[in-house]
Amino acid sequence: MPAENLKSRPPLRVFCVEDNPLIVCHFEMMIEDLGHVFAGSTESFEDLRNQADAATMDCALVDIDLADGPTGPEAVLWLKERGVPAAFVTGQEPTAAQHRNAAVCTIGKPMSEASLAAGLAVLAAALASARAGNPKLK
């Protein structure tokens, strides 16, 4: 399984911003299968802002359309300001492309374990370089 070659790296705490509970549940299992930690989820940008603690996550997977509208890009910016790199996970690649400066990468839906693994590797690299640039985030 792909989890084997990731064992040497520390696991990532992965947060999900996604409004379909089925997809959250699916992501949760895939994240754990890859040897990482599911750090929770919210269904809207509003909940992310009000309830989530950026210190409890290393990176995030964010859909474009959430329970409070197409607020995914705002959620990604909010996370970025708090030192949390995020990837879009969406079927709306054109919208994701418009906001590509904010997100580290875009993973198409439906997401496979292989595309999640590739996305998490990009997120891990972004996290490492962000922390190298700002030691306080370590």
Next chain:
Amino acid sequence: MKALLPEDELALDHVLVMAPYRRDADYLQSLFAENEIVVDVCADPGKIGDCLADYPGVLVLTHEALTPLVVKAVANHLTEQPAWFELPIVVLLHRSSDDARLKAELASAWPEARHLYYQRPVAPVELISGVQSALLARLRQRDVRDHIALEVELRRELNHRVKNILASVNSIFELTYRNVDTLGEFAEDLRGRLTALSRVHSAVFEAVDEAVSIEAVVNLTFEPYRVRDQNRVSVKGPVVMLTREAGTTLALCLHELVTNAIKYGSLSAASGTVSFEWSLSGDNPAELAVIWQEAGGPPITAPARSGYGTRYLKSALASMFGAKPMLTYEASGMRCEVAGRVSRLAWNP
């Protein structure tokens, strides 16, 4: 090409007149006004662009108005129009003019307009009926515009929903696949979950404004099991309307609860029962509490490891209610309860 026009209801329903010779403009203005046609007169050829920017339904020009400046300004206006747009232009010609040459010139200058020519003197009744039918044609063009916009919007929304449903089906497949030991079990679990998804989809689609009551979701979820178990499932609660998304999530959660009860819980025993009740309390926002309580089944214990059903139930209810559900495995029967703000759930009429 402009994609949008002003949403102003007045757009396209007035006549713009340019008639610089003597009292022509006054005459035309009063003629149209007598026939209840809204008129705008452009007295200054330099302002023709501004007047056209108000989107007249019909443009009326006398022969004297056809200066190179005006012909060019009208041509510019026409090239900026969207595809459905065809401006009718009424030209009032001199009796003694070289019609053929002028018509050929205007046809090449204004290729995307409908030209109507009248030779002066023109009978008022003839001019009025020509302008009125041109205005009607214009209003039909506006309907076409509205239909095109609506269709684009509907196609976008449909695509979005189909993608969401396929994503749900994909996740159900993957999650079911991970949690079964045999192909028979896989087929049974997958069939049950997809059936629950399609039943709630039909219910929401048929409902007014895509809102569905908790009671309707509960009934459609229990219906397949009621034939066998006439009085074993009791349901009680006030009218609460759910959005499409919340209704779908509740249906899938209840499906997991009822199949679990049939396999391992109270409904696996001949005398076991289930009650599902919900209640509202407080206001602004009100809190909705739901309780699933099994009784009379075989003695149960908490499962050693959480399967997909339980994990989905916990995470879906948590995201739907904004509060963690409580699952307890008392020897007498399994209990699942959760309470949260109604504003997250209800479609407000």
